[in-house]
Amino acid sequence: MNTFVLNRHGRVVFPSNVMPELDLSTVETLEQLDSVIRRDFETKAPSGTEILGKVRTGAYATRYDLMRDVALNLFWANRFSITMYDKRPTRWADVPRTRDDVFLPVLRPWEDGETKIAAVEQAYPELPARWDAEVEDRVFGILFDVYGHRRHQATTLPAVKPTVAEFLEQSGALTFRLASYDPDHPVYSYDDIVDCSEDVPELEALHRWAMVLHNQYPWDRSQVELTEASRLRDDDWVVVFHPRDREVRGFLRRLRAGVPPRHAPAPRESRPPVRPFPAVDVRARFAARPRLEALVAVHGDQVCSNEDLIRNTAYNWSPMSAEEIAAKTGIRERRYSSLPLEELALQAAEGALARAGREPEEIGAVLVCTCTSSRLIPSLATYLCGQLGMHQVYAAYDVIAACAGMPYGVADATRLLQEVERPVLVVCAEKFSDKIGNVRTSRMIFGDGAAAMVVGPAPEGDDGDVDLLKTYASGPASEVNSILWPNPEFDNNITVFGPQVKALAGRYLTQMIEELEQLPAPEGREGSMMDAIDLIVPHQANKTMVVQLAERAGLSADQLYFDIDQVGNTSSASIPLAIHDAVRDGVITEPVRVFAPGFGAGAVAGYVVLRVDPAVVAVSTPAVPHEHGADAPAPPPSDETRSASEGMQEAFG
Structure with a gap:
């Protein structure tokens, strides 16, 4: 149901x-x-x-x-x-x-x-x-x-x-x-x-x-x-x-x-680490330099617009219009998938291998970043190995880092490269549509989607594509538990506690930007690493919230790319999906340096600074079913409803 x-x-x-x-x-x-x-x-x-x-x-x-x-x-x-x-x-x-x-x-x-x-x-x-x-x-x-x-x-x-x-x-x-x-x-x-x-x-x-x-x-x-x-x-x-x-x-x-209820122990007061964790300078730290060989996206096949949400208003929702949802979240539609999560992930994985020109036996490890898999044994990563015909890999496991899944996945792939010196398949896949129930906040925000990347060793003498890696986790218990699934208090459906999410996102985003402003620009350039960033592709959490937090941290809205208005929040898949869409929509037309920060459930966060060459992205345009099942084309966007991508094209020339 x-x-x-x-x-x-x-x-x-x-x-x-x-x-x-x-x-x-x-x-x-x-x-x-x-x-x-x-x-x-x-x-x-x-x-x-x-x-x-x-x-x-x-x-x-x-x-x-x-x-x-x-x-x-x-x-x-x-x-x-x-x-x-x-x-x-x-x-x-x-x-x-x-x-x-x-x-x-x-x-x-x-x-x-x-x-x-x-x-x-x-x-x-x-x-x-x-x-x-x-x-x-x-x-x-x-x-x-x-x-x-x-x-x-x-x-x-x-x-x-x-x-x-x-x-x-x-x-x-x-x-x-x-x-x-x-x-x-x-x-x-x-x-x-x-x-x-x-x-x-x-x-x-x-x-x-x-x-x-x-x-x-x-x-x-x-x-x-x-x-x-x-x-x-x-x-x-x-x-x-x-x-x-x-x-x-x-x-x-x-x-x-008269079974007595269970009571969870009270959390301790959170205290900061004894010293900060520095960002990982990939070229200074690792011999095997990671290179992005391919990126493939799989969008959900069903569009759920804000009007669709209103048509499905639940008995426990307060009144809200489609326009109010857009103003609150920056989302006008989200995509759901008719496929199970396993098939979404498999499609993305197969597409990435094909784009990279790699055979399954060439892959050294498989990582799946997801927080919506109900598969525990075998892990989704090992399931993909079996489906792809990989007789043996060095490692295959799932990474539950929610909205920071992509930075976590790339960080783990970089470390594995040092050991296996073979490409690592990183799949970010989420299916929220069947885990929301009638919780309005979650239904407004989340969508389904998947993306896969092949991260391989760069050729000798090549610096690779990744500059910096950084991961974080934890915080006050209220932030750690700010997004829950399953949650008994909400009928075991995924729930979001907005103020706590905003607190952890603001804390981490500010910390990330301060760190990048203190690090030198690469390749002997003047200024800071932040000055060397061409494009910011943040986790697509909530456009309104992220823009406010970014501006508070000293960024301007036109530095950030969003596709959330069309796909919703797909957690671990949101950053690679957005990179794909930026290439598809002509925002990225040549190699650029991208800052990709993620932050969310579990008070988990992370970022990667990497070079994205549009040539490695397999561009796909998902078919959009007409609202009433007909084949009529969608009307062209008006000036008032133009996509975020069009604004980004203007901002970045």
Whole structure:
């Protein structure tokens, strides 16, 4: 459920954004569950009383604003049933009385429910449509059919429902009673929800919400009432709750057993090293000089635009427009791959070997830089060796340095060259699209992609292509844990804590630039190493953030190259993908000296200063599928939406 699908209109859809699923395998206490539920449901949703108050004070500007609040209220009212249980209408005579995995909800009548329902019904037609009156009326009809028949109070719902035996012990307890039940009561299918399509992205998202909420009550809602057990007849129907999967059953067992939660030890206060770690002057330190023989990029094959994100607005997202996403991140679209990570990496590796004119048996080592591989045994690097037909290499291993993966990979490749004096294949590959779930910050930023480089020994007398190497790691625990995957608090999906990420990125970027300003320029030139840099290709983390940090460190925006507006943040793959795109877009047309800094998860960072010859880059232009699956060409960019590459061409002549 955490990956993307393409619907019949050719649009990207994230089912998990609208069909809530919690992974309870790592939740140990009710307190942990309550914090997740509060964050994802309660803090985003108004109560019925709050909706009534906003109606009475004229706080709703449009019909959409009212409908959005109604939908959020209904998600909140179903917060436990929609995430933990399957609702199964059952004849009272057929309900098991002694099982410990069958539950009946205890419900309270909705206070002033009729008044709250009437207020919404009367307010809606008096408000102006926001975009499309016909569509908004249709969506409101679905939502109000649920809201208008709501019977129970939502503020006091417990996560753990009583068993049938426990329910019967509670004098006066109320539960749902259905006078009749039609198992063929119409509901929306999975395909109906995925294939939902509206011209206005916000209305498409709201329409999906309405369908999912309708499916929470697959019976004639007009005949539902709250009834005591003593008044139930054998032929009455009650709504029995069953745990939706084995993770929920396991969670309920842990609660009954009283398993004590685990507590991580408190981190020590971080202290700086006893002396700084100097940058590695490659030509002074190593006999075998690294030469970049090839660079190949593999972009994701599916475009996910900011509008696509809005079409997939999750029930736990605060309102945000496509333009606001662009302003906050510098990203207008990101690319996702239909391929698994292994195939992305393999395509890049095969392309790099072909570009370098190398056979697999010539390669001395294989390094894969990634933080999104779920493959532990064998490592992705050794998997590639097997797929490429490498009978034996000196070393093959994965490097988990996240957004600093490329500098780490080149640094390790340089050291391995000294031992094997044979080319090293460095593959940087990431697939985030299936590890995000409905976490908005991560969904806004991350994309999929891969790039591979062949780093070989330069010929005798050749200085090679790498000037400097530098890697760093760690910092305060808050920065080390600023990007997490898996993260139990966010349903084991990747999560980003923005202020901490900005702190570590600013710390490392400032340190890098200060170091380069203190080092002499190469080849006897005047000035510092920083003065000798032709182009800065930073990790494509967040364009807005990186530009701000760079300017704070004394750089100007036109010194930096970005392709993040088109590909998103691909972590370890972002720097080599950006170098490829700079060549493709004509920003790099002759050999240049590039400063490539990376920084991110784990408070890991690093940089490489290297010479990039566009002749070694295999330029590819990925096919862009039309948003609606047609073959129509994309419109040319306007002056307002021109790519970062065009600006870089002007900046660098």
